[in-house]
Amino acid sequence: MEHDPSVGTDRARPRSDTPARGHRLLAHTADAGLEAWAPDAGALFEEAALALSDISADIEPGTAATAREAVAIEAPDAEGLVFAWLNELIGLIDVRGAAITGAGVALARLEDRPLVRATVRLAPFDGRRVRRRSDIKSATYHRLAVRRVRDGWSLVAYLDI
């Protein structure tokens, strides 16, 4: 087993020396987790999409998206919105046979009727520049956390692989 004390104490808080927005992956014995942080809700969802892409695909740098998908999701709370957002992306990967190369969030709200409206960018798996890495079954509610931090927002989510 690996142990990362920073994860155990305040999992959703980025370290003080991290940039204003970013993401990293978290290990899990059977599965995988992700942490994202950003100054605003829209960038937070974009970073979460990039983290999910890192787990699910290997994409050569410079690969352009060839498809776009509009997504609009509402949920009763912030964690529920992240759960729904990640699962929408996971479903798109399966159904479109394509990797997520990024997302552009037009509107995102984490408090007071949480919602996200975005365009998801996709590149089809071709076995060369865009290769499948992990079949993600679903995002989970396990240790799912969305928090306000000093410089914006952060989230932690675990995925079933």
Added chain:
Amino acid sequence: MKAEGPASGPAVQLERIDDQTWRIARDASRGMRVEGLVFASDRLMSTLRGDPALQQVANVATLPGIVHASLAMPDVHWGYGFPIGGVAAMRVDGGVISPGGIGFDINCGVRLLRTDLSAADIAPLKARLADTLFRSVPSGVGASTGRRLSSRDLDEVLADGAAWAVRAGHGWSEDLARTEEGGALAGADPGEVSKRARERGSNQLGTLGSGNHFLEVQAVDRIDDAAAAAAFGLEEGQAVVMVHCGSRGLGHQVCTDHLTVMDRATAAAGIELPDRQLACAPLGTPDAAAYLGAMAAAANFAWANRQMIADAIRRAFADVFQRPAEQLGMHQVYDLSHNIAKFEQHLVDGQPADVCVHRKGATRAFPPGHPDVPEAYRAVGQPVLVPGDMGRCSYIATGAPGSMLRSFGSSCHGAGRNLSRHAATRELRGVDIAAQLRALGIEIRAERRDLLAEEASLAYKDVEEVVAVSRDAGLIRPVARLRPLVVVKG
């Protein structure tokens, strides 16, 4: 891909009961309604202490209607909500159904086919057999058959399970009698399977998938119980084929969809949970009925999936050995689920009670004489298929009487992971896993050879230890040990 290490919570207090059993007392964690019981040896426990799985055993004990104990099989490891290797039984009257207690891969399970071939027969054709199986059974991340089922066919798959595949010419009718639930769980409601779930699954029937899913040609390298082995048609030196996979994207989406509903149902019922992934609904409510109907439909998809794969395996063997599968004696030994909820009758406080048994990474292990054991096996007990890892061995066992007394007729489902994918990859950086396996006489085919380290032996507990603890706890009786000859990984 870089990843930070997992979080470990405060250690859960354990009390030793005997050589194979540990107790988590009811006061170990807030809200526990029953105690936790963990089946483990000293060696297995040494890797479990401090693992979040033990807190998850305690968390499951908070679910309404749980009876006797929240149980952890010897292969238990950190899951989400329930631990993997978790078993919990809820009273039908006053209990709940929790999709997290079944998992996203509904009816993930194992199928074993026997053959009349020996390992010596396989040896000269091993590479060709590996290539043919790899071509015949689509595998890997996002594997698809390249053709979509019609909506009508998909409805029939969801309702009829493996029987649909047999009707369509993909298997033998005798296969159904040697499949848990006859390959179709009653109560399936295709109407509760969403459009997205149908989209994800309609081109995946007959595919293996990725991760820890596999297809292996194995050799019986030791017989532990001659009478049971004879009943299963097994003898030393014989070649068999084991398949491990589940309900693919369809089942994953069913769980995701209904988890969202359950999340609201939990709040509506005023149920407080230590982990939102334990979201549940009281049995008998419309939300519970909707999930159970969808779960059964997804389970049936998984049984049809393994049936299609078994058919492709038989065809591949017929092609390589130039004889029909019937002449190769490729009868199915058994097919079982290790991610499912079932309504069963068990003794609770000495009295028969109707309960909903959640098995999440746990195998049903009914003993000799149980009416749900296929007639051909009733004298020896239900076959229990325990895959190990691709470099060591797997087991076939039978359910033992102790399982009905101690674990609601359940046992281990595999070796159980010991290391995360990232940790395994880091430990094995620069190691050619395929070459290592070939040195052991194992021919491997994989879609992503560069990811094989994630599934290497190092990442798993020793299945020998897991099976020994299950045996010593009285849950199973080992019948035969199986050694891999050919491995097909996603």
